[in-house]
Amino acid sequence: MSCAIIPRPFLPKYLCGYRIITWASYVAEQRERQLEYRLSRNLPHSLQDHMNTLPASFRDSDIARRIFEAHIQEAMINEPRAPPIEIFDNDIGDEVTPRWEFHYTNEMWYGESVPPPDIKRLESCKCIGKCDPKSGKCACARRQLKWVQRYIDADIIPSTWPGSPFVYDSKGVLQRLECPIFECNRFCDCDDDCPNRVVQNGRKWPVHIVRTEHKGWGVSAGNKKIPKGSYLGIYAGELLTEQEGEERGRYYDLYGRTYLFSIDFHHLKFDMEDPEDWENLYVVDAYHAGNFSRFLNHSCDPNCKIFACYIDDADVDKPLLAVFTTRDVEPWEELCFSYYGDIDEKREEIEKAREGGQELVRGHAVYAQCRCEASNCIGRLFS
């Protein structure tokens, strides 16, 4: 614990009547303040409302497409190195833009009864410049290693690992494709270009929103190959309690389209005697608010995955959902993740049910035929 900052009462110091402000005193004060965060009840909707009053001929015009792209660009203010996102005209279907039904945002919007980010309990490192994960002194490296170790103990990942305790290499490429990610945070002493700051520094790879043949809108890579382990963006949206997610889910199921993501990562169940007893606390809903990642379709042979990523909230139940590639992606290839999490586990579950004479088919519109076209497709969505 020698490097972790442990919150303690902070007593300001004075010199000749002037208050002395140091980085340590600044951090101590900031910890006592509430981090500004967005409330889902304040989601803007005037642009969508306005567009929806205009005739369909305008909404289906190139001007509408440009307005949508400008709306996206506006939300990219915290991603200075992110290439612009185009709504790609690939001549599939009639829609020129996605429906004007959501606010484009890269942020999380907190729903009713969701606690604000817990910054008081954040552990932070005291590294100078870039963190040296092998020094043994970096509190963030030690915290990451502690979680990696739990995966090793649970036999989920091999115990031999030639890399550093961080899950990223020195260029910010994700090396460990199984564990949650613990990045350095706002109270760490290290620089902004520390190799343990990737998600917080934003997307760098080009992606586009495209029409697909059978799955509505989707996301494709741009004109560059994207290497395995590259960060693409967070699955942004409203952070809701499980109860609210369930209520909304009932409508989405009937409607046949859902943007709900349950925060039920493996590591959250580690302390449970029986993981079946575990109860989900939060979900992310990208229906009314979200970014390009709300258009990521499901594939039974995915090239992306969503990882739990912790930055400025010490509450382990409220990670950011960070999308990374899990293999090299060709230029213009569609980007997809598995809506089932571990698709092989799901495949086994379906096989077992079939052997037992059961079919896991449910009634609502959302349990549709999977159109991912993978050779090992399991056949249905959300079954």
Ligand SMILES: C[S@@+](CC[C@H](N)C(=O)[O-])C[C@H]1O[C@@H](n2cnc3c(N)ncnc32)[C@H](O)[C@@H]1O
């Ligand atoms: C998170 S949204 C993805 C974006 C969506 N395609 C759109 O146009 O907004 C999830 C919905 O996309 C469709 N979808 C995603 N993956 C699919 C697949 N493999 N096969 C068929 N439909 C899919 C389903 O309607 C699903 O409810």
